[in-house]
Amino acid sequence: MNILIVAPYVTFPDEPGANRFIAIARLLSKKHKVTLVTSRFCHILKSHRDEIKSLDDINVVLLDEPGYRVNVGLGRLKSHRKFCENFQKFMLTNQCKYDLVYSAYPLVKTNYILGKLKEKLNFKFIMDIQDVWPESIFGPIPLLSNNFGKLLLSPITKYANHTYAHADALVAVSKTYMNRADVNHLDNQYKEVVYIGADNLHFNSEINKSDHKKMIATYIGTMAGSYDLETIVRASTLCHDQVEIQFIGTGPHEERLKKLNSELGGYVRFRGVMAYDQAMEKLKYSDIAINPIHSTAQASITNKLSDYFCCGLPILSCQENIEVRKLLARGGGIYYQSGDFKDLAQKLIFLAKDRAELNRMSAINKKIAQDCFLREKSYMKIVDLVDRLVEL
Known part of the structure; x- marks a missing residue:
């Protein structure tokens, strides 16, 4: 199958972190043709990537955005808006036909775009819930963590609900997030909770800590x-x-x-x-x-x-x-x-x-x-979900 993975916040192997979507792309590429779309701007390092990234047999596409200095602010909103504009152009002008799109949530807008295009472009759509919006911004901003804040953000909540509803299947990093995103009450065979996990268990080698002074x-x-x-x-x-x-x-x-x-x-x-x-x-x-x-x-x-x-x-x-x-x-x-x-x-x-x-x-x-938490075991649930969905 021809599979598109959309993940704006990816970190590559030479950057900090061991990214979930890199691991998923590698697993799926063992039996499918995989394209990974992400940003030229690295969210963690707050810098632009100078060159195309090479990733095994996976086709990597970097889309432009201006970038931002802080995680919460107008600069980030403007940058994401530009990324989404470029993403929509990519989807509408790209000549490849995808059987399935596997997309990180957030960004909300990229998933909204995919939801609107899935019937026109005829692909199955899996959303992988990494965070819940706008709920995740209630906590860090006290003004928005009360009932008044929730009322203020209710239009965004409705927008998020509409976006969640486009998914043919859901993956989430926790049961908490799955419960929030499952607005359509999907059949259990199209829902999988898969922790973020890691590629390796780092405690395999014996380490003696008894000699630590503190x-x-x-x-x-x-x-x-x-x-x-x-x-x-x-x-x-x-x-x-x-x-x-x-x-x-x-x-x-x-x-x-x-x-x-x-x-x-x-x-x-x-x-x-x-x-x-x-x-x-x-x-x-x-x-x-x-x-x-x-x-x-x-x-x-x-x-x-x-x-x-x-x-x-x-x-x-x-x-x-x-x-x-x-x-x-x-x-x-x-x-x-x-x-x-x-x-x-x-x-x-x-x-x-x-x-x-x-x-x-x-x-x-x-x-x-x-x-x-070991990905080679837990992420097979994602591979199986992809196969089940496309067989429909």
């Missing part, structure tokens, strides 16, 4: 509005004798966090942006991972949670999402109160004194990773 606690990811990183910086002032805390990544709040850290004694180490393999090497040598998502955020099973599990790490989390809490309640996670740096520090100190407990939690999360 417990190493790591946050990896974007330093932005959905993540309560200030609480971690403040907690470091109370537990630095027992715990070494490190941040891996970058983001719009990095400089503010570095300034606060310096004012409070400089106990958190900022490691910067790393290539994915290098970041996983640093992460797997940690003793515990921190999942500091604001209690008001709409996030569910995120990239960082997948990485934490695939490194076999115990997880300290303040995320309120029920699905996440159930997963961690199997014994591999401990909850701390969102925004309470004293509570976080106390939990860190408690775990730093109990290597046996850390080992017990790690063993539980390694088992969960093997069952639920």
